[in-house]
Amino acid sequence: MKIEGKRAIWSEYQKEIADDRYFYVRSCIRQNFFPGSEVAFLRIMREELGKDVYEHPCHTTCSGIGYHGDVVPVETAMTVVARQFALMTEAGYKNYVPSCITSFGLYTEILETWHHFPEVEGKVRKQLKKATGREFEIPENLAHASDVIYKFRKEIGAKAKYKLVNKNTGEPLKVVDHIGCHYSKMFPLKGVGGAEYPYVLAGMIEEWGGQVIDYPERRHCCGFGFRQYLVQANRGFSIACSKQKFESMQPYKPDMIITNCPGCPMFLDRWQYVINEMEGKTYGCNGEGIPVFTYEEVAGLVLGYDPWDLGLQMHQIDCEPLLEKIGYEYDPEKKYEINGTVTKINSHSLLNI
């Protein structure tokens, strides 16, 4: 693809990302489906980069899925978020780093609303005080955890044990990125590369040796759609959106997908399994699925972390074909080992079925 013009536009959509002393808030979805990713993020930040990242044990959900499931009113979501800011203020931090795109979008929406309607912020301050006795300061810097990895992509690249390169051909791996709707569709200036020229993950891919695949449905929703997945009767919408993306990316023969949101990798992974069950169709090479990763997993792989410490055994689509392409050293027999006991027979099936 021709990217010179795009590079010029990307350069206009840069954002300020703090370089140390982060207040980290976890993601409901990432903790449930990709716990190894949050562990990897903290390991990279603290052990590889020597940064101060603080986690408050009393932080909670931001209520974002309830808000976008429309059962949680906007003022409630704002006050829950204000409580998170209060915990940050009390702990003496100013740089707020959420691990979730739905959260990041909600924080961005709330800060923009307060900026335009200071009376709403005033009301939320009163409500928080009344409900919890807490007070808060607005973060000086708001960056999604992937923004922080993007900021330090060169430092991570300098420590890389592996590159996103096919060891047999020497060619860069073809990588599809998916930045997630709420990263920048509402407020393009708050995301690296904006909504139209997403660069937060593309920057990592390029730095770590891969090639970014541009394809027609690159910006299309994965299909979560909140109520469109939460209620079983609506899941046709969810899978149809993912399918539209797979059909669109398939001709470019991607080796892997890298994602920004905690939810998108789950949907892009599981819906490949369901489409295979329903129609017998796969979208990767040689009848395989396309392996889907979080950005923390990819950073961990580049740094040479054990794939089973990263939690890649929790994926439905096997990661092994990708590991083989990179020439990764790992022990396939330990995939389903927990506390020294093998808890599942490794099927060695490409789709894990």
Add this chain to the structure above:
Amino acid sequence: MLMQDIRFEEGLNACMNCGVCTAICPAAEFYNYDPRQIVDIVQSGDNDEIEKLLKSEVIWYCGECMSCKTRCPRGNAPGLVIMALRGLSQDLGFFVESEKGRQQLAIKRTVGESILSTGYCVYIDMLTPPLHPEQGPNWEWVYENRKELVNRLGGNYKGSGPGILRKIPQESLDELKKIFEVTGALKRYEKIESSSMKKAEELNLQLDETNDNEYFRHIYKTNNGSHTKQ
């Protein structure tokens, strides 16, 4: 009431009905749905038409991806207008008049209750394989070994202190409950319950406080097939 919603003010400014929102909308590709038309009705200020909207299926088709916001030449966000309409539909009890609207009880009883009881929108214990066949066979292994697996990866399943899937302290849950009370969320929860109870009686379907009853199963699984494009 609609005019009082901050998202209405933030999300709608002199729509010229160009239809770019509908062109980019993933829901409009799948459902019989046209966000341009909804914004047109809301902008008309015709209260009878707006009431019809609040009782209709169409306001429940949006996935809140906010793609419409990116492309709207006026900077409007039809997705935010939809959110304001959905809030009003629930607070007035109109949501039970549509198949898709009635699903709000399921969302309230799963995600809505989870926020208050666990401090998470979802917690791994809720994600049972029978309710989530789409999660695939590997999830059955994950679910069965969830405590050991999460902790083997460095998590803190139901433990104290910080960490992945830790138990949120009771004092923090009490604060959340109080926030929900002070800001009107509990009132909305009660309205969703009471309106659903009335509707269940009307439809002659049994509904109790559990998630295993005729009405819950009905709203969670029923799709009459009339919502999508052919």
